[in-house]
Amino acid sequence: MLARLSETDRAAFKQGVRAISPTLTAMFSWGLVTGIAMSKSVLTVPQALAMSLLVYAGSSQLAVLPLLAAKLPVWTVLLTAAMVNMRFVIFSAGLAPHFSYLTLPRRLVLGYFNGDLVYLLFQKKSFATGHVPGKQAYFWGMSLTSWVTWQVSSIIGILLASLFPDSWGLGLAGTLALIPIMISAIVSRSTLVAVVVAGIVALLADALPYRLALPLAVFAALAAGSAADLLAERADLKRVRAGGKAGDPRNHAEDAQ
Structure with a gap:
């Protein structure tokens, strides 16, 4: 994939990977916790895997699990997920000036791969709006690295949930690891x-x-x-x-x- 990019885009992509790298430990921990929680809930393994790949939003995934376990109406599950993910509407508004020149399908794909840390680190870069050489590659360097880390950790948690005791407190570890990133913003x-x-x-x-x-x-x-x-x-x-x-x-x- 990198071979097809221009020299500017290759350099920007690698910069994006380096920018997101310090957050991967926290992300892996959080994804692992989410995978374990899904596996130990009412979801089957295929359902948990599908949720990890299609939803790709740890907070909303964890928020709806108790609702699914309680067999509440579907509308309450969807409403809860929508409310928890409301911040992504703000993220989309922040990214719109940077990628408005892209086609709608490409913007939708970009939106799927966006995340809290990706958006935060992208905004810290202070790119000019509109088309900027290397800007899109920088975003993809961060977002793809983030997505792969999350899916790998989440799938490990789903498949090997029985090996991780609840007393390990991985959720707290992930939260504590995210605090320095938030403070730096x-x-x-x-x-x-x-x-x-x-x-x-x-x-x-x-x-x-x-x-x-x-x-x-x-x-x-x-x-x-x-x-x-x-x-x-x-x-x-x-x-x-x-x-x-x-x-x-x-x-x-x-x-x-």
Whole structure:
């Protein structure tokens, strides 16, 4: 595959692989936990494998397993999965300016391979919008590496679930490994505000059914981050206006009089 790419794309693809590599340990742990949970639930092995390959969203997969075990109506399962994955609508909106020139089928495929860490690391790269040489290859370097790691770990968990005792606490290990990545993404005051607000809302709403705490935290973070950006812009504008008035020659003339 790399042989068919241009030199620029090959270099960008390899950069993408290197960028996502520090997260693979956490991703493998989380995928393993998800695979084990699916295998020990009401799903058969073929059903678990199909869910891993078709859904490819660990949070929603884990969220719907208790609902399936309780034999709740299908609409509750779909609604829960949709609410948990609401953040991907935001991710899609963030990627749209970068890949809007692609055809719809290619954008749909790209959306399937996107993920939390892929989107986060892609945005940290600060690419210009529109077509940029190597940008798409960089995305695919991260997303394909992420997808392969997730599927391998998830399938191992599904097939070898009986070998992993519940007391190992792999889920906590995966979560702890993701914390440094999240902290590294806090590069501005508005991001910090969004993270803090999201954490508080998630904790306060944790008891809500259908994992509603997650979408509520996402929306609260968006509102808080946007408000922080707006306040920062207004403060900057006031400083610019104040500086302009101080440098106005007419003000100096008035002071001299």
